């Protein structure tokens with residue numbers, strides 16, 4: 001190899017390394033975020049624990065400071081034939097919800113960012129009709145930002161039951177992220193690029209989901225999916241509390257006998273985009289039987305696929 005060719009390769013390698021920080025990627029510095037330099041001068045607090053009035057709602061979710069990272073344990077998707085499969089050895093993402101500090105919540109807060117093909121509810125408590133979205137699926141927004149990495153991850157871990165994944169993502173964004181003040185378009189300043197807030201929300205959901213590896217935490221306490229064994233609610237609660245410090249919400253179907261959901265409650269320091277989550281106990285009583293046996297079902301093998309769990 002000639003000296004000049006070696007040099008050229010070296011230069012090329014060096015520029016790749018230098019550019020590394022700005023390359024889009026799941027855990028690299030994203031190129032999409034609200035202007036958090038405006039937050040530097042704000043008081044320091046966890047959401048719902050502020051002792052003075054929050055003046056810059058771009059810096060802390062307000063009023064939705066009770067943040068829930070929600071997950072599903074589904075045993076099938078209903079769209080297996082289309083290749084929509086569940087990730088082996090992992091729960092799946094439901095969303096990242098901004099409850100108000102008292103546990104109440106708002107939904108579909110900005111109909112100019114309505115990307116949900118099947119709004120639920122279709123009529124809000126105040127009578128407002130939420131129109132069905134018929135535009136390009138939100139996955140095309142992700143592609144337009146060159147974030148195939150994010151899209152691949154979401155297709156692995158943010159899997160819908162009974163509808164295409166992209167419709168479910170549109171639903172979660174429109175119903176919940178539009179009520180999360182830190183994703184307001186106004187927070188992005190004059191450099192806002194269309195749908196930046198959508199990509200940013202999806203990134204934030206993935207980051208939050210990574211803090212709560214439910215499958216692994218339960219498995220580490222000997223609680224694994226089984227069609228032969230049952231568990232109790234205190235067993236499930238204690239396994240998670242031992243790792244997060246708080247009791248999440250456990251959701252069950254079929255009269256509280258089949259485990260299907262978990263919601264991690266938290267307060268966040270700073271924005272949901274970058275903030276640190278501090279878990280708190282669930283403010284919603286479990287829908288699982290308090291005393292009876294609970295089934296944590298094995299999935300149908302053809303509903304699952306291998307995924308890379310920690311990219």
Ligand SMILES: *[C@@H]1O[C@H](CO)[C@@H](O)[C@H](O)[C@H]1NC(C)=O
Pocket residue numbers: 035037038188189190191
């Ligand atoms: C971000 O906020 C800072 C501090 O408030 C301000 O000086 C700057 O102009 C803002 N940048 C954008 C792009 O809005």
Ligand SMILES: *[C@@H]1O[C@H](CO)[C@@H](O)[C@H](O)[C@H]1NC(C)=O
Pocket residue numbers: 050051052053054055062
């Ligand atoms: C926290 O901030 C919210 C929103 O600005 C405000 O309504 C609430 O009164 C604040 N809490 C305290 C104790 O100041």
Ligand SMILES: *[C@@H]1O[C@H](CO)[C@@H](O)[C@H](O)[C@H]1NC(C)=O
Pocket residue numbers: 254255
């Ligand atoms: C749930 O439990 C109640 C009371 O034991 C019973 O009447 C009902 O049939 C059960 N429903 C299902 C779906 O198992």
Ligand SMILES: *[C@@H]1O[C@H](CO)[C@@H](O)[C@H](O)[C@H]1NC(C)=O
Pocket residue numbers: 075227297298299300301
């Ligand atoms: C476990 O039971 C559920 C519910 O009956 C069923 O759908 C699933 O296929 C079973 N899984 C295995 C591996 O037997």
